[in-house]
Amino acid sequence: MSIEVIKPGLLSSLQDAGRRGLASLGLGRAGVMDEPAWRLANALVGNRADEAALEITLAGPTLRFAGDAVIALTGGIIEARADGQPLPPWTTCFLPAGTLLRLGGMRHGCRSYLAVRGGFDAAPVLGSRSTDLHAHIGPFDGRALQAGDTLTIGGHDAAPWFASARGAQALRWGLDPQPWHDYAHAPLGLLRGRHYDALDGASKRALTAQRFVVSKDSNRTGSRLDGQPLRLDHPLELVSEATLPGTLQLPPSGQPILLLTEAPVTGGYPRIGQLAAVDLPRLAQRRPGDTVCFRDMTMDDALQRLRARNDALQTLIQRIAQRLESA
């Protein structure tokens, strides 16, 4: 079965958990920006493996489905119409062959995930179906979707849940995005970085007291945060060393950059903080113009929250699988 891309949307790309173990060769992980949303999209369509999903940024694509398909949309709340009929978000949906799926703007958040039962059948590159837009590696030679592209769906058993469906249809139950989607733009946990102590007093206070604005220059590599510039007490001469998704760097402009999933593997700017891993998906859902504020978090607290989040995610994924089996 295949899906034709009629309109690509603002920035749509295939993503999975990313490429592991290649940082020593200069290649970062790439992969999904909002991991829980991606995992839950796969769970809702009954994909047992962590199949690639379409990551959609701010404005969605228009897609023509050649065959019957079961899909789910999670992450940012996106306007979705199947041949004109609205589809609910965070819910398992059936689309009959020939359906034109029109995805519009996002009402909340910045990134949605479209998973399809059977998964997208792109060839893995270096062990992953993630699109690395920076290194030009992955499906479609590492570029975003274009009009005219064809996405292929992997083979799978017919889903029993929509046996008698004629038109587009959704299951009567879906997921509550609330625990996974931060509508309130709550403060994000920040671990202090090695060069935090080199900030001047006012900048130390500003780091957790002010609201930064996500700049329009932000992308999958990093969120540029505009605010009262942060300054060091005195300049630092640094030797390039490893950087990670979540690293908060301070370039000479004084406007910090929070590195995201396509973070380069090394960097030479002062590292003033590290976003708690549990809050990376929350940041991924902030769009240009949204505000970000930080609160101090300890490593122990960050680890505990990460584990609690992962446990809750695992429990929910198991419950979804049970519910789909009994449907």
Next chain:
Amino acid sequence: MTNPRSDVQWEALAEDAWLLRFGDTIDMAVNARVHDAATLLQALLPEVECVPAYASLLLRFDPMHWLDDRGTFDGHRLRSAIEAALRSAPAHRAAPREMTLPVCYDGADLHEVAAHTQLTTGEVIARHAAATYRVAMLGFAPGFPYLLGLDPALAMPRRSQPRLSVPAGSVAIGGSQTGIYPQALPGGWQLIGRTPVCLFDLAAASPSLLQPGDQVRFRAIDEHEYQQLAASTGRSA
């Protein structure tokens, strides 16, 4: 490898990553310690990903694999395992891999480098091709090697106006380092030549020709040989 020295600094970078810092300078001896530590750790703790840089080694691990009885992350156990691995003597230290890369020294900035260093272009080429380099780390782009060992006489500041696109295979000088652009990339280093060798090939068993710790030499070739080699490696001239 001697006992782990007390001058190695540990830093918890993230929930799943620590950094071991062996120094804070760009220096052959410090970098050699980084690669020795990476080799030991990779052999004894393969589940920990090691990413060497000039003076530091990133360790990436899954905190959920290092839990104590109560199910919380047991950093002490992981740290002990890493320290034990660093203390262990390697059965035999493998000699670094040696690579010789052919370079046609006709880069767009060769004359500027000669003028800045007050050498002739021939002397620049001879000095660049005479040294033995070490791949201190790969970064910036997949397969981009940061090479240590440049003749100090060839050190030259980066261009004040970076180029929007540097051709793939360009051999360049940036400060006291030299490097090779694996693909067309924006860049501000001074271009002195080009190699027909492919540095990053997705179809190869190991995609990056060079690995951290490798020794690299350059062999000067002329345009004719460049074209011949480029044709055999499939790189368009």
